[in-house]
Amino acid sequence: MTASTRYTRHSFYVLTENSLTLVSVVLFSIILLLAIIGPTIAPYDPLTTNTASSLMPPSALHWFGTDQLGRDICSRVLVATRLDLVIAASAVSISFVIGSLLGAICGYYEGFLDWLIGRGIDVMMAFPLFVLAMALVAALGNTVVNIVYATAIINIPFYFRLARAEINVRRHSGYVEAARLSGNSNARIILTYLLPNALPTLVVQISINMGWAILNAAGLSFIGLGVRPPTAEWGIMVAQGAVLVIGGQWWVALFPGLALMIVVFCFNLLGDALRDIVDPRRRT
Amino acid sequence: MGNAQALLAIDNLSVEFRTRTGLVRALDRVSFDVSAGEIIGVVGESGSGKSVTAYTIAGILDPSAHITSGRIDFQSRDLLKLGGRARRQICGRQLSVIFQHPRIALNQIRPVGLQIEDVVRAHTSLTRAEAQRRAFDMLEAVKIADPQHCMQLYPFQLSGGMCQRIMIAMALSCNPRLLLADEPTTGLDVTTQAVIMDLIQELGKKLGMTAILITHDLALAAERCDRIVVMHAGQVMEIAPTAELFRNPMHPYTRRLGAATPGPVSDISELDIVPGSVPDLRRQNLPPCRYAERCERRIKECDIGPVPRVAVGRDHFVACKRAL
Amino acid sequence: MSSLLEVSDLKKFYKVDRSLGREKIGSDNRRSRASFLHAVDGVSFSVSESEAVGLVGESGCGKSTLSRLLAKLLDATSGSVRFCGDEIGPIAADSFTENPYRSNIQMVFQDPIDSLNPRFSAFDVIADPLRRLKHTKGQMLDSHVEAAARAVGLPGELLSRFPHQLSGGQLARIGIARAISVNPKLLILDEPTSSLDVSIQAIILKLLDGLRRQTKIAYFFVSHDLNVVRLICDRVLVMYLGIVVEAGPADIIFRIPHHPYTKALISAIPQIDPELREIKLRVDGEPLSPIDVPQDRCRFAERCPFVASKCRLERPPMREVEPAHWVACHFPLGIGRD
Numbered sequence: 001m002t003a004s005t006r007y008t009r010h011s012f013y014v015l016t017e018n019s020l021t022l023v024s025v026v027l028f029s030i031i032l033l034l035a036i037i038g039p040t041i042a043p044y045d046p047l048t049t050n051t052a053s054s055l056m057p058p059s060a061l062h063w064f065g066t067d068q069l070g071r072d073i074c075s076r077v078l079v080a081t082r083l084d085l086v087i088a089a090s091a092v093s094i095s096f097v098i099g100s101l102l103g104a105i106c107g108y109y110e111g112f113l114d115w116l117i118g119r120g121i122d123v124m125m126a127f128p129l130f131v132l133a134m135a136l137v138a139a140l141g142n143t144v145v146n147i148v149y150a151t152a153i154i155n156i157p158f159y160f161r162l163a164r165a166e167i168n169v170r171r172h173s174g175y176v177e178a179a180r181l182s183g184n185s186n187a188r189i190i191l192t193y194l195l196p197n198a199l200p201t202l203v204v205q206i207s208i209n210m211g212w213a214i215l216n217a218a219g220l221s222f223i224g225l226g227v228r229p230p231t232a233e234w235g236i237m238v239a240q241g242a243v244l245v246i247g248g249q250w251w252v253a254l255f256p257g258l259a260l261m262i263v264v265f266c267f268n269l270l271g272d273a274l275r276d277i278v279d280p281r282r283r284t
Numbered sequence: 285m286g287n288a289q290a291l292l293a294i295d296n297l298s299v300e301f302r303t304r305t306g307l308v309r310a311l312d313r314v315s316f317d318v319s320a321g322e323i324i325g326v327v328g329e330s331g332s333g334k335s336v337t338a339y340t341i342a343g344i345l346d347p348s349a350h351i352t353s354g355r356i357d358f359q360s361r362d363l364l365k366l367g368g369r370a371r372r373q374i375c376g377r378q379l380s381v382i383f384q385h386p387r388i389a390l391n392q393i394r395p396v397g398l399q400i401e402d403v404v405r406a407h408t409s410l411t412r413a414e415a416q417r418r419a420f421d422m423l424e425a426v427k428i429a430d431p432q433h434c435m436q437l438y439p440f441q442l443s444g445g446m447c448q449r450i451m452i453a454m455a456l457s458c459n460p461r462l463l464l465a466d467e468p469t470t471g472l473d474v475t476t477q478a479v480i481m482d483l484i485q486e487l488g489k490k491l492g493m494t495a496i497l498i499t500h501d502l503a504l505a506a507e508r509c510d511r512i513v514v515m516h517a518g519q520v521m522e523i524a525p526t527a528e529l530f531r532n533p534m535h536p537y538t539r540r541l542g543a544a545t546p547g548p549v550s551d552i553s554e555l556d557i558v559p560g561s562v563p564d565l566r567r568q569n570l571p572p573c574r575y576a577e578r579c580e581r582r583i584k585e586c587d588i589g590p591v592p593r594v595a596v597g598r599d600h601f602v603a604c605k606r607a608l
Numbered sequence: 609m610s611s612l613l614e615v616s617d618l619k620k621f622y623k624v625d626r627s628l629g630r631e632k633i634g635s636d637n638r639r640s641r642a643s644f645l646h647a648v649d650g651v652s653f654s655v656s657e658s659e660a661v662g663l664v665g666e667s668g669c670g671k672s673t674l675s676r677l678l679a680k681l682l683d684a685t686s687g688s689v690r691f692c693g694d695e696i697g698p699i700a701a702d703s704f705t706e707n708p709y710r711s712n713i714q715m716v717f718q719d720p721i722d723s724l725n726p727r728f729s730a731f732d733v734i735a736d737p738l739r740r741l742k743h744t745k746g747q748m749l750d751s752h753v754e755a756a757a758r759a760v761g762l763p764g765e766l767l768s769r770f771p772h773q774l775s776g777g778q779l780a781r782i783g784i785a786r787a788i789s790v791n792p793k794l795l796i797l798d799e800p801t802s803s804l805d806v807s808i809q810a811i812i813l814k815l816l817d818g819l820r821r822q823t824k825i826a827y828f829f830v831s832h833d834l835n836v837v838r839l840i841c842d843r844v845l846v847m848y849l850g851i852v853v854e855a856g857p858a859d860i861i862f863r864i865p866h867h868p869y870t871k872a873l874i875s876a877i878p879q880i881d882p883e884l885r886e887i888k889l890r891v892d893g894e895p896l897s898p899i900d901v902p903q904d905r906c907r908f909a910e911r912c913p914f915v916a917s918k919c920r921l922e923r924p925p926m927r928e929v930e931p932a933h934w935v936a937c938h939f940p941l942g943i944g945r946d
Contacts, residue, residue: 174723177681178786181715183705183740196727329805330776427892443894444667473666474832478876479892500805503878507885530880544810546835548881552817555839558807561775 024269042075065251076232088213091151099159107167166198207271211264290317297354306566325505328515377407380455384467386447397435422453445476517574524600618687620648649850658824662841680704714792718799720779756785777808856933866940
């Protein structure tokens with residue numbers, strides 16, 4: 001049995017062992033699918049307005065109803081899937097790479113560099129992170145790209161701390177000493193020995209982070225600092241629908257809100273499964 | 285076993301553990317007696333079940349453990365049938381335990397003097413002042429220099445050897461009838477080990493205490509114990525008085541184990557090995573004798589029927605159908 | 609037999625920060641009137657080609673530090689280390705990775721589980737030094753790894769397994785295979801069998817002995833167990849609180865120790881055979897603190913049952929009391945008092 005077949009079999013085992021895991025994986029696949037094909041299968045154009053049919057409750061014609069400008073909410077929710085996932089994935093990738101590398105370097109070398117960067121990160125964490133994101137977007141400008149950067153930056157500390165702790169604990173292990181005896185340079189030890197061993201913990205963080213990043217982007221849009229109308233994005237949609245709830249039009253905010261909730265929930269569940277797949281000690 | 289003088293009698297004890305990867309049959313019909321006043325050694329390698337036996341006696345098994353059969357008679361009461369409260373009264377007062385890795389077995393955030401006091405007050409009706417006095421006396425008994433100062437120290441301020449002395453002080457503070465010592469000197473320096481074992485023997489004799497010494501070190505058991513129980517993969521292989529066991533080992537495993545110990549051998553070519561490895565205790569198809577698959581004296585009968593306990597001498601028992 | 613390794617007055621100190629009333633161990637790169645922890649306090653010895661030299665001592669004596677100094681994983685504070693005649697002592701540990709001698713000095717570690725990367729298969733573990741130091745690839749790599757596995761008695765089909773799927777004995781073999789895969793001249797073994805069961809220890813010891821006879825590799829065997837060292841090594845050094853207190857042929861040191869500490873060590877080891885049991889020499893108490901060890905007296909004086917006034921006034925030099933048998937004691941046992 002080759003290493004790759006064994007890996008696939010192990011992954012399969014992990015995914016099917018626990019029903020919750022299976023649910024989260026299936027859910028994630030659906031979400032991913034919708035992100036990819038969403039715009040194609042949307043029944044209506046998400047941007048087309050039709051004031052005649054504004055604020056219609058859910059019906060056979062409009063499954064999720066229409067918003068105040070007569071746009072089909074179902075189509076908008078579907079199309080927003082892609083945008084929100086892309087924003088979150090980009091932000092998380094950036095913060096994961098930068099935060100983990102920085103944390104690994106600090107955890108490995110310790111000393112003054114560690115002290116300096118660590119204090120910098122502490123300063124960052126002293127701010128309420130959402131407020132920091134707001135400040136960044138306000139300063140840099142109100143674009144989708146800037147939301148990604150802002151979300152990425154405020155998430156760096158989490159990866160930094162995790163990576164630093166994981167690397168620092170393992171730094172004095174026998175196998176790191178053995179690696180140096182075998183001729184591995186410090187860079188190689190960090191990248192091929194220590195970080196891969198820290199991966200299971202980091203992966204769980206990534207998954208939870210995805211949910212948080214989506215909420216973050218949605219939150220920024222909610223307060224008008226993110227995606228601008230008429231772009232379909234869950235946060236904006238919830239913002240616009242929020243005021244209408246009092247007037248009885250519950251569906252405008254509910255469906256995008258539900259979408260947010262389900263996706264975040266799914267990513268949290270997924271974190272555990274991913275860790276089990278990535279950690280070789282869980283292999284039977 | 286039927287030894288009327290036995291302080292502790294383990295009869296037919298079997299223990300299983302439910303784990304993620306299967307059911308581990310940790311102990312298989314373990315039986316042996318401990319007579320009053322003796323030091324008995326339970327010797328085995330990793331996976332032999334010696335620690336599980338100790339923990340079962342002390343009543344501190346992991347919740348995933350399941351005692352499937354057997355009884356442990358202590359002062360003619362079956363410990364396994366006792367309820368939690370009655371059990372706790374015995375353990376700590378009549379029956380004491382000292383563990384491996386003394387520094388981590390102690391409470392890190394409480395001065396050691398107070399920890400001894402806690403034990404004394406939990407099991408006796410002494411007042412605070414009397415318990416304090418008792419703690420001081422115990423520290424003197426375990427030969428700690430300057431007991432007054434030591435009482436206020438925390439475990440991290442003490443060396444491994446000193447922590448083990450504290451453990452011994454705690455364990456003996458209520459004059460137990462039986463001391464269970466689970467690898468008490470593993471991890472300590474060999475010079476410290478000698479001193480600690482001297483202490484245990486000396487105090488034991490002074491207090492008229494019986495001791496069960498669990499160890500993987502055959503030589504340690506040879507030097508300190510009156511009788512030895514040899515365990516392998518959860519089964520008792522042989523029981524004999526110490527001198528007899530080494531003069532005349534009857535079980536193939538005992539013989540091999542002795543020959544694999546570096547001490548008595550003068551050249552490495554004389555060092556024997558024990559072939560094979562301990563069987564996976566999760567297997568469904570474990571043979572009746574768990575040493576059979578590694579044994580050079582294996583015969584067809586070894587796989588059929590339970591392993592008998594054969595008396596081969598005065599106080600000398602072997603669990604083997606084809607003893608040497 | 610020429611000298612493979614020559615160590616002269618090797619020292620390793622750690623600066624101890626006594627500020628705030630607490631002690632903190634730091635690196636020794638800031639000069640001040642601070643205290644120093646003398647982990648290794650002036651050690652000198654040599655190892656010849658294909659010789660097995662043992663180092664025994666208890667916890668805190670500095671044997672782990674010494675083994676890492678020799679393996680160039682740590683930088684020495686002072687002293688000389690000559691390997692094959694070349695001075696390698698001052699070379700920084702960090703840059704020794706690129707040194708051509710790196711593959712000639714290898715190490716086997718104590719804890720087989722801790723010394724193997726959990727994400728590497730057995731094959732990758734053994735192949736690592738070959739890939740990094742010898743740049744071996746492809747077919748050559750496969751055959752070298754398989755040869756190393758064969759040499760340590762590891763079945764080929766276990767090479768694709770991961771550490772958590774292997775037993776202690778198998779992991780120990782992998783550690784040895786990794787170290788010998790690049791054909792080192794000197795193998796430093798840091799308590800290689802201490803965490804193994806007796807039955808497995810016997811197998812590994814025989815394996816190590818066999819390997820040495822076959823490949824003429826030299827061993828520096830660190831252990832707390834004199835019994836084990838006696839079987840494998842030609843010569844033994846006894847270490848106490850950072851210095852060597854006795855050095856001599858393995859069998860002789862064991863039968864006729866001259867330093868009281870050695871005698872205490874030997875008599876503390878339990879023996880199965882009652883006839884081999886020595887009259888016990890017990891030393892109680894704890895060693896002196898290695899921080900700012902007094903240099904003007906015998907550091908074993910406080911615990912020595914035979915201590916005399918001279919011992920507290922003068923540091924005993926290392927003297928050759930018998931051919932090839934050295935002791936650092938004013939009144940070596942069995943030699944006759946001055």
